[in-house]
């Protein structure tokens with residue numbers, strides 16, 4: 013009896029949730045990272061602004077700082093010495109306009125700025141005593157002034173716990189002078205790619221050997237999803253070697269989750285199955301293609317997921333089971349965008365199985381790329397969408413709407 017996709021997804025979700033709760037219970041729920049290393053991390057707690065932004069009233073334009081009240085009475089002003097950037101402005105002398113450049117501190121007593129284009133003359137000349145400038149009458153108070161604290165006031169919440177730190181958020185923290193950020197830890201994952209036939213890229217292939225795609229593919233998928241891939245290596249097709257490598261790496265790296273690829277189906281040399289069957293890991297056949305063979309459970313106290321060896325099966329397993337669990341438990345990564353879009357060409361899928369085809373979505377329709385085969389990495393690389401074909405229909409016609417996940 014094949015296991016439903018939903019049932020396996022629930023098991024993976026439960027495993028990830030327990031792994032995460034275990035991590036939090038050990039008091040490893042927060043870490044401090046330098047601002048420069050905080051991209052795509054999640055804020056662990058509310059951050060309060062230590063200073064106001066802007067920190068002082070400053071000019072929004074290159075122009076003349078004036079007292080708005082003085083512009084009601086007269087339009088000719090003596091030009092005072094300019095305020096250099098990064099220096100404190102002195103008080104506004106009576107009857108004067110002070111040249112200020114964008115961002116310069118406003119002199120005390122000035123409450124408005126007239127852009128230089130609205131002045132006569134309309135360009136700045138080097139400072140010289142005795143120069144005058146004509147400004148428009150009745151300049152409104154506050155014109156082109158960026159008031160202190162008008163963006164954020166010191167002592168208020170700058171970012172809430174759970175905020176994803178992207179360019180805008182990191183820019184705010186930098187502007188606030190915050191150099192170190194408390195972030196949630198990443199799920200620590202250990203990756204083991206099994207197979208006597210697989211050789212690391214750059215190595216020499218012997219007869220019957222292929223390059224190891226899964227270590228790179230799954231490391232990238234996990235990293236993109238915000239996980240910390242603590243170690244990723246190839247393990248030979250020998251159960252003792254696998255058990256030893258697993259025990260060593262778990263001891264050394266204390267991962268929250270172990271992910272393996274290969275060695276879980278029906279062959280004579282299924283290393284993961286041979287090493288772990290009869291323990292805390294279930295070996296199941298999920299009604300999904302690719303990604304039918306699946307393993308899930310715990311090794312000791314560590315969560316364990318075994319993905320099938322075919323590279324597309326590995327990635328589809330990650331997308332269908334692990335990634336949604338990470339989104340749900342850790343709030344990172346953001347769930348995939350799901351769309352209902354018309355098929356650009358008909359597709360057939362086996363009865364009773366949830367098939368996941370790769371496709372290219374062009375903004376209007378999705379075109380299946382390559383066939384259903386789970387070895388088709390070139391087709392995968394040309395795709396930007398997973399086409400979900402749940403059991404129920406053996407054939408979908410061009411123009412029929414299907415669910416796609418943008419990847």
Ligand SMILES: Nc1nc2c(c(=O)[nH]1)N[C@H]1C(S)=C(S)[C@@H](COP(=O)(O)OP(=O)(O)OC[C@H]3O[C@@H](n4cnc5c(N)ncnc54)[C@H](O)[C@@H]3O)O[C@H]1N2
Nearest residue numbers: 205207210224225226274275276277278304320321322325
């Ligand atoms: N009699 C049956 N045979 C198979 C079944 C089945 O139900 N009955 N299921 C098939 C399905 S579906 C899949 S998927 C695979 C899964 O097999 P395993 O997870 O045991 O994986 P392996 O046999 O180790 O490898 C499968 C395939 O993938 C290649 N591979 C493995 N690792 C890598 C890697 N790191 N980089 C690139 N390619 C890799 C490997 O050479 C094989 O071609 O089983 C089917 N068989």
Ligand code: MOO
Nearest residue numbers: 302303304325386
């Ligand atoms: O389920 Mo396998 O993953 O067809 O290729």
